[in-house]
Amino acid sequence: MSERSIEVVDDAGVVRLTITRPKALNALNSAVLTELEGVLTELEARDDLRAVLITGAGDKSFVAGADIAEMREKTPEEARAFASQALRTIKRLETLPVPVVALVNGFCLGGGCELALACDWAVASDNAVFGQPEVLLGVIPGFGGTQRLPRRVGPAMALDLCTTGRKIDAQEALRIGLVNRVMPQAELETYADELAQQLGGNGPQAVRAAKQAIHDGMDQDLDSALALETALFAFCFAGDEQSEGMSAFVEKRKPHF
Numbered sequence: 001m002s003e004r005s006i007e008v009v010d011d012a013g014v015v016r017l018t019i020t021r022p023k024a025l026n027a028l029n030s031a032v033l034t035e036l037e038g039v040l041t042e043l044e045a046r047d048d049l050r051a052v053l054i055t056g057a058g059d060k061s062f063v064a065g066a067d068i069a070e071m072r073e074k075t076p077e078e079a080r081a082f083a084s085q086a087l088r089t090i091k092r093l094e095t096l097p098v099p100v101v102a103l104v105n106g107f108c109l110g111g112g113c114e115l116a117l118a119c120d121w122a123v124a125s126d127n128a129v130f131g132q133p134e135v136l137l138g139v140i141p142g143f144g145g146t147q148r149l150p151r152r153v154g155p156a157m158a159l160d161l162c163t164t165g166r167k168i169d170a171q172e173a174l175r176i177g178l179v180n181r182v183m184p185q186a187e188l189e190t191y192a193d194e195l196a197q198q199l200g201g202n203g204p205q206a207v208r209a210a211k212q213a214i215h216d217g218m219d220q221d222l223d224s225a226l227a228l229e230t231a232l233f234a235f236c237f238a239g240d241e242q243s244e245g246m247s248a249f250v251e252k253r254k255p256h257f
């Protein structure tokens with residue numbers, strides 16, 4: 001049996017995915033993408049899923065991009081098929097109904113940055129390096145970077161990064177809004193544990209509703225998006241979570257969701 005490249009650890013519905021391809025700094029080839037898509041298919045079917053945290057194995061790299069050696073000989077048709085596979089997989093990660101957080105622990109380049117951009121937010125270790133260096137290889141970002149990067153950091157900064165191919169450090173990534181937080185690498189694991197507890201402890205239906213309201217609302221005009229929020233707010237009162245959460249507050253105890 002071939003070695004697995006996606007390590008999956010499940011802690012009461014908070015799932016940690018680790019991309020593990022040490023020989024190539026966790027670069028994404030078709031086999032890794034296929035495996036990731038298989039894992040996502042299983043996660044999509046789970047009602048008990050609460051959050052997904054995704055990282056790269058080791059202390060040097062999150063994901064150093066799409067696999068350059070594999071792409072090198074591709075024809076335009078093969079390149080299109082490869083990009084389509086990646087776009088489909090990354091979209092499925094993005095549209096999981098629970099928060100998806102990238103823990104960026106080193107190189108986050110090209111397809112790696114594009115993977116992180118599809119996560120709801122990203123946290124970086126202080127040694128992380130970000131960039132869309134595709135123009136240095138004679139191509140452009142093909143896993144969604146030209147579209148998700150401007151939506152995250154604005155078109156001017158996206159054009160800067162995509163046309164110069166320059167790499168930026170974690171502090172600059174924080175300044176431009178590419179990541180939410182930066183911390184010493186040694187603290188990333190503790191942060192992941194805290195986040196898992198936090199996200200795992202909140203009302204799961206409410207957490208899903210918050211993600212849905214923000215994701216779906218971003219694609220709508222403000223009035224429609226506010227109507228969506230109201231519908232989801234009201235929906236929260238239909239289950240057990242709201243009465244448990246509010247009763248726990250009034251009774252000065254912790255809620256059990």
Ligand code: CAA
Binds near residue numbers: 107
């Ligand atoms: N694809 C395939 N292999 C890769 C890789 C990638 N994206 N990135 C690194 N590797 C491999 C290297 O070839 C090397 O393999 P060998 O030991 O067999 O030679 C191994 O990983 C370790 O890499 P380095 O020796 O280069 O490590 P370093 O510390 O000197 O440099 C680095 C690290 C700066 C990240 C450098 O490896 C690098 O520049 N990698 C390429 C980054 C890149 O250009 N990413 C974008 C790819 S294109 C893309 O992603 C297109 C898209 O949008 C779809």
